[in-house]
Amino acid sequence: MNRQQFQLITRLLKQYQSYWRQDPFTQVISGQVAWRGDNPELLTWLQALSRDAISTYKNNPPLFASKISDWLPDAELLSTITVPHRPFSESAAKLPRGLDSGIPGRKLQQISSLSDVCLSDHHGTQWLEWCAGKGYLGRLLSSQSQQLVTSFEFQSTLCESGQSEADxxxxxxxxxxxxxxxxxxxxxxxxxxxxxxxxxxxxxxxTLIKHAVRGKLPAVTLSPCCYHLIHDTHYQPMSNEGHEAGLTLSKQELRIPLQETVTGGERVKRHREQEMTFRLGFDALCSETGLSPAYIPIPSIKKSQLADGFEAFCLWAATKKQLILPIVDYGHYEGVGMKRYWEMEALSLVQGAFRRPLELWLALDKALYLQQQGYTTDVFTFCDPAITPRNLVVHAVRT
Ligand SMILES: C[S@@+](CC[C@H](N)C(=O)[O-])C[C@H]1O[C@@H](n2cnc3c(N)ncnc32)[C@H](O)[C@@H]1O
Incomplete structure (x- = not known):
């Protein structure tokens, strides 16, 4: 099953690569959409979408995938790429007293779900918690199984705090x-x-997977994240199928699966909309007034500063970039920024339809590699995406 799904995703990602590789922000800034020439009707349809329709499709990528099959016939298959779900556990509610000490609510839900997954198919007589942070997951596993947990972590302050809590x-x-x-x-x-x-x-x-294979560990259960944090310039596939796929992925493209803000809530969404509107408006101001023909990258800004409004943002950005702004109608450029923001949101629907398949492809590559190394593997979600959108698990048991 893993192999067939991997091959289907490979085919769709390659067939439609011009539709997901390009970043929507860049598309709006440059005014260039890689697939425009191939599919002008799709672009026209996207440009006519209302804000409500954009939001509806954004919250439902499979619905959008089946809608765009009017223009990209095989995109219909994207909605058939599903991941089995392990039901979310209620065990967080029944944890022994003190075990949840210091663990934030959403993190507690994640670790209690993942520890249920690990405990329900546990192999071995000890645990190794990799990149443990404060060892929240290890804490639950050691408490529930009474087996030794080794928690490996880089930051000594996290080690000290986790050890003191465990003691x-x-x-x-x-x-x-x-x-x-x-x-x-x-x-x-x-x-x-x-x-x-x-x-x-x-x-x-x-690295965990490679060590686990080398050390013949009886089982590995991992939930990946931040796919772009790699030493190489491009993704290095692990499985034979991954190598044969011939799908190159840059660090920038490896960020695509992370461009989902479901857990952020309304406040985070509002801040993002405001910040992107300001950035796109400032870019329009710079190019239309001749301050800069090319896009000027602006550093990140404290969210609290956004409350000062668009004009204050422009003055701050100009200072950072040592630019002298002409006298302009800021209201006009804020409006331009808002219009460009919704253009970007409409364009990002297309990339969004490929986001989860790409993430699944990265997880399946690891699962297939582990299979080739003598493990039976399973890929599924361990919790609701509202708890964390990074909810995929690769579970492997040595046969
Ligand atoms: C995203 S956090 C996850 C922490 C924990 N597993 C959790 O979910 O709460 C990644 C962890 O990896 C640790 N880390 C980063 N680089 C590392 C390295 N080179 N060696 C060991 N741990 C590292 C970080 O300090 C951090 O605690």
């Missing part, structure tokens, strides 16, 4: 401070361990 609760947990990319990291692996990782970034989860 308070008399849990069999040992933190090991170290760098996952160092040779010494290999020494924490043993063939007694079930390795687990919640949200291990790019090369960190790749």
């Amino acid at each position: 308070k609760l008399s849990l069999p947990m040992t933190f090991v401070q170290g760098d996952a990319f160092s040779d010494e990291a290999g020494h924490v692996f043993s063939h007694h361990q079930h390795a687990v990782a919640l949200h291990a970034c790019g090369d960190l989860h790749v």
